Structures are given as C-alpha cells and as structure tokens.
Amino acid sequence: MMTYEEMLELARSKLNPQRLGEYDSTGLVAAVLEGANGKYYAGVNIDLxxxxxxxxxxxxxxxMVTDGERTVRRFVCVDAEGKPLPPCGVCREFLLQLSPENARAEFLLCEKPKKICRLEELMPHPWYRMGQDK
Ligand SMILES: [Zn+2]
Structure with missing residues (x-):
C-alpha cells in the first residue's frame, strides 16, 4: 500500500501543464486515487x-471505472505547484453518486501539517439522502 507521500509524488509526476490556447489547458492539476481493489489510478484536468x-x-x-471499480479508498490531488488541493463541489457530488461507499473515502487536504478528511465530512448532507435516516 502506498503512503500518502508516495501518492503525492505519483500525482506530481503526472503534472504536465500544457496551454492549448487562450482558454484551453491540461495537466495543471493531477490526481491519484487508491481504489477499493487496491489499485492506483491517475488523472489530469482538461479545461477547454x-x-x-x-x-x-x-x-x-x-x-478506475474503466477498470471495473467504483469505490475509492484514498485520494490525493495536487495543483500546478504540487501542493495538495481539496476536491471541488462537482467532484464531491460525482464521487458520492458513483458509489455511496465513497462517503468513507479519505482525502489528503494538506501535507504539512497532514490533514485528512473523509468525503462525508466534506459533503455531510447528500441531496439523495435528504429526509432519510442515515
Ligand atoms: Zn473537481
């Protein structure tokens, strides 16, 4: 199992900033996740x-989904300078809808001091559970 530091290094190795035009860029943000299957998956942003x-x-x-897994155990994401970055609201919602088990997924929010947070702490009141018992 990779440490958070190893996951951060892998994410940093995926940074590849490319400006494709005035409004287009890719590779300015990179993410690495650990799936419930124990495998690691990386991705970069694509902004057009x-x-x-x-x-x-x-x-x-x-x-990860292409590989047949829907559940995330741990997530790290880094900005163009390699600093940890919390997930945006769209990604929080996306992961919760992908699998309710992702509520337990851990995110590295800060490296020093290390701050880790579960998705359910970032999204305490999912819309699809409103009015239901937890
Ligand atoms: Zn996002």
Missing part, C-alpha cells in the same frame, strides 16, 4: 473553452 472539460479527480475516477 465554453466550460467544456473536467477535473483531475473525475479523470482519475473515470480510469
């Missing part, structure tokens, strides 16, 4: 004009 594209987290999750 007119709001087309997606975050590194969803890119990594897509690679």
């Amino acid at each position: 004009a007119c709001g087309i594209g997606f975050c590194a987290e969803r890119s990594a999750a897509a690679a």
Whole structure:
C-alpha cells in the first residue's frame, strides 16, 4: 500500500501543464486515487473553452471505472505547484453518486501539517439522502 507521500509524488509526476490556447489547458492539476481493489489510478484536468472539460479527480475516477471499480479508498490531488488541493463541489457530488461507499473515502487536504478528511465530512448532507435516516 502506498503512503500518502508516495501518492503525492505519483500525482506530481503526472503534472504536465500544457496551454492549448487562450482558454484551453491540461495537466495543471493531477490526481491519484487508491481504489477499493487496491489499485492506483491517475488523472489530469482538461479545461477547454465554453466550460467544456473536467477535473483531475473525475479523470482519475473515470480510469478506475474503466477498470471495473467504483469505490475509492484514498485520494490525493495536487495543483500546478504540487501542493495538495481539496476536491471541488462537482467532484464531491460525482464521487458520492458513483458509489455511496465513497462517503468513507479519505482525502489528503494538506501535507504539512497532514490533514485528512473523509468525503462525508466534506459533503455531510447528500441531496439523495435528504429526509432519510442515515
Ligand atoms: Zn473537481
């Protein structure tokens, strides 16, 4: 099992900033996740004009789903400078809808001091559970 530090290094190795035009860029953010199957998946952001594209987290999750897994154990994401980055609201929602078990997924929010948070702490009131018992 990789340590968070090893996951961060892997994510940093995936950074590959490319500007494709005035409004287009890729590889400015990179993510690595550990699936419930024990495998690791990486992804980078793809931001294109007119709001087309997606975050590194969803890119990594897509690679995991392509491999037949839907549940995330741990997640790290880094910005262009290699610093940990929390997931945006869209990615939080995406992961919760992908599998309710992802509520237990851990995210590295800060490296020093190390701060780790579960998705259910970042999204304490999922819309699909409103009005239901936990
Ligand atoms: Zn996002």
